[in-house]
Amino acid sequence: ETKYPVVLLLHGKNKTTWSPLGLWLQRGVCPLSRSPSLNPASVYTTKLQAFHTSLPFFKKKTPKDSETKRPGILERSMKSLEESPKPALYLSLAGLIPFASVPLLMAIQGTYYPELAFAQVTYGAVTVSFIGGMRWGFALPENSPAKPDWLNLANSTVSPLLAWQALLLKDITDSAIMLVIALGIALHYDVSLLPTYPRWFKVLRVVGTVVMVLSLLSTAMLKTIAEMQPRQVQMDLEPANPP
Template identity: 70%
Template sequence: MYNSPRGTRSHALTGPSLLLYGKKTTWSSLALRLQPALVYTTKVQAFHTSVPVFKKKTPAESEAESQKKLESLKDSPKPALYLSLGGLIPFVAVPLTMALQGTYWPQLAFAQVAYGAATASFLGGMRWGFTLPENSPAKPDWLNLANSTVPPLLACQALLFKDVAQGAVMLMLALGIALHYDISLLPTYPRWFKVLRVAGTVVMISSLLATVALKTGPEKSPVF
């Protein structure tokens, strides 16, 4: 029996009426229950689909940063700047000579790796010497002294490879680790020296990569 809300009169629900009543009741209650969820989902979707805003460097900021790096190079002592630039000549001269001749010379490639090994050893020993003065900001502790021996050890390993290309890859690893020590791990050097180190390492590694790339060409022994 069904009690009407307007009175006490009741009537029997037949099969179709009962089925229709159940559908109306179920759909109505389901709609009421889903409405808050739909609203919440819409809000969440609107939140996630919003475009994130990232702070990017403007061209003016990038230009100012580049200008600051150039000023740091200009502020570097002239002997350090000129000697560093001169020390890059053997790195650049080897792949440049082979590229102009159109021939890969393994003897020149090995000479480049040997010179690079000496350079990596120098960069490692420079850290050791930087810790010796009493007023030095870097202390002669395990962190500085032990890390200063890593580039020379890798450079020595680079000379033991029979394949010059493998030695060049090992040498690039040594130069990269030395740069990481000087810039990130042990940041006690002046800014001008850090900028000089980054520029020099980029030139050295690029020259070694060029030599490795030229190995695919015909080989020739230079005549002295």
């Protein structure tokens, strides 16, 4: 027999009866069982603090992150040009003078000279043929990374054939456009299709091709402008021939 019965089970009726002492203990224990840490306001504040500290884009970048940033394409290209052999760099830049000087001289004089335009197209055809022949010279040595197969040797003949076709055209504008196509195909072969040249040479090829293409298109544009002007204005700009 229990002196202070808390719970009395009534057999046969499946019921539980609470004594007054048990009810008093239940009311006294339940408030104590609530922990202050389960306060909704404190839990919400803790979650906000954890979320705030977990966001990576609120953190400032350290100096190491900015210092380890990779250089851009322009910076790497300039570095490759600096590492190129000086004879190749200087001769390539000097070879661009006949291209750039023709439209520059015409623009300064304000007159279109057909002789200079034809000389530029002829020099462009020779340059395109030379670029195509370089692939043969690069692929023929035994220790060369490029093999003398159909891919290298046959594609090298495309540029000279287009250059020859440019000289057969009567209109200088058509010849210039044909040379631009030939230069684009040759650049695609050397940079993308046949990527065995050193990096400095590829950068040099890109720079040279851009200058040559812009020079040829500038000459063709000056020719178009001269043809649109009245014939009398063009005759006034030409020097008078002595009797």
